[in-house]
């Protein structure tokens with residue numbers, strides 16, 4: 001029986017039947033795909049991290065042991081577990097183990113803090129929380145304890161900062177769980193999290209069917225095969241790292257994944273040389289850092305690098321042009337969203353397309369509408385709002401009916417909030433955005449979430465958070481603040497606001513990079529705050 005998960009918006013039955021009939025959705029789960037590949041490649045290296053190398057056989061064995069351990073802790077089918085880990089093998093072990101027992105990981109980036117994590121635990125009714133003792137100077141053991149105090153019965157697993165330690169060893173001490181189908185392809189497999197546009201991050205439910213469809217078609221489009229060595233230098237739970245083509249794609253193909261704590265040249269270049277990395281999916285600020293690192297670059301052999309998938313934010317044309325000649329790799333721009341739709345430039349496109357476009361949809365099942373403000377379709381080359389539905393795009397956020405009423409049309413199209421152009425061939429160029437969101441070098445920040453927390457700071461009367469132009473990040477976060485009457489402006493500084501947000505437990509990347517105290521906000525003719533004017537100020 002398929003899992004009934006309260007708060008999941010299902011696909012209409014006839015649509016689901018069609019997706020299965022034409023073979024877009026397959027009778028396979030994500031962990032079955034992994035174990036099939038592991039069975040074919042037991043001795044091959046699956047994952048490398050620091051001094052640790054795991055073959056497919058090692059990884060499969062660990063997954064089944066940890067699955068037994070999780071099952072012993074009472075975690076089973078349909079249970080939600082927040083996985084809050086950095087780029088370590090334990091992330092992969094725990095996620096596949098959760099799938100093996102039929103549970104649902106919630107993918108929380110390691111940068112998230114109390115505000116985000118508490119929200120996920122509460123909204124999803126989580127059964128478990130897996131984290132590391134410390135990350136970037138924050139004690140997460142304390143957070144785990146706090147969560148248990150508020151939610152007795154929450155299972156917490158706290159690993160050491162490298163993702164190992166006694167709690168993992170205890171799970172590994174179990175005899176491997178026997179293979180048995182504990183989840184079905186139509187079950188919700190995972191909840192992606194998104195920076196979103198509202199006061200709290202969104203939860204994005206993907207089934208095994210929707211996710212595997214996207215991954216399966218991404219594999220050939222990104223040139224992934226058994227020879228592939230993929231560098232993961234963006235957060236391991238981000239959609240780009242998971243499925244575009246991601247570790248899911250590499251493992252399905254029998255390739256190797258190299259985990260890096262970050263993508264800076266000092267970290268990434270030695271790994272590319274040492275392991276002969278062939279492919280990486282990175283965000284534009286990393287591309288800029290790689291391009292502008294000529295002194296370090298000369299010291300390493302990057303010739304194994306075949307292609308770089310760049311997405312998450314707009315890559316400036318000037319940087320795009322330099323990738324092939326200076327890094328020696330094919331630039332593959334992409335434009336995707338955790339909600340589902342992914343587009344890639346095909347690997348063999350001409351130079352102009354490679355530099356200026358962000359791809360064609362992955363799936364023949366992807367439906368794209370580009371419409372004007374009145375809802376009428378625009379022609380090729382004309383900018384318009386992008387709406388989409390298809391076999392990898394969700395029909396609703398998890399447990400968010402009010403939001404779904406505005407984010408989706410009645411016939412199931414997702415309003416992306418992106419403004420794009422498509423040329424005669426269908427190639428997409430992203431030209432702008434209509435949603436109230438800041439894209440800080442690929443990391444998405446919802447101004448409303450930050451504003452709500454700043455409003456609680458003493459002396460603040462009103463606040464508006466916007467993205468302002470930044471040469472490297474594309475945008476950075478700026479807060480405009482109106483003070484209460486009589487408040488001394490020297491008491492409301494950027495440093496103090498950031499300290500306040502840290503205390504609130506907000507992820508660091510969402511915090512303002514700049515702050516300006518103003519008498520009043522610019523207003524539109526309708527009296528709304530003009531964020532456009534603030535961005536240009």
Ligand code: J2J
Nearest residue numbers: 239240244311312313314334335336337338358418430
């Ligand atoms: C401009 N904006 C872009 C691009 C994404 C593959 C690749 C990326 C993501 C991702 C992903 C952009 N130029 N090339 O999930 O699987 C902005 C758009 C989009 C939002 C989605 C994947 N590529 N964007 O970035 O859920 O605004 O997914 O709607 O994090 O990023 O963000 P996210």
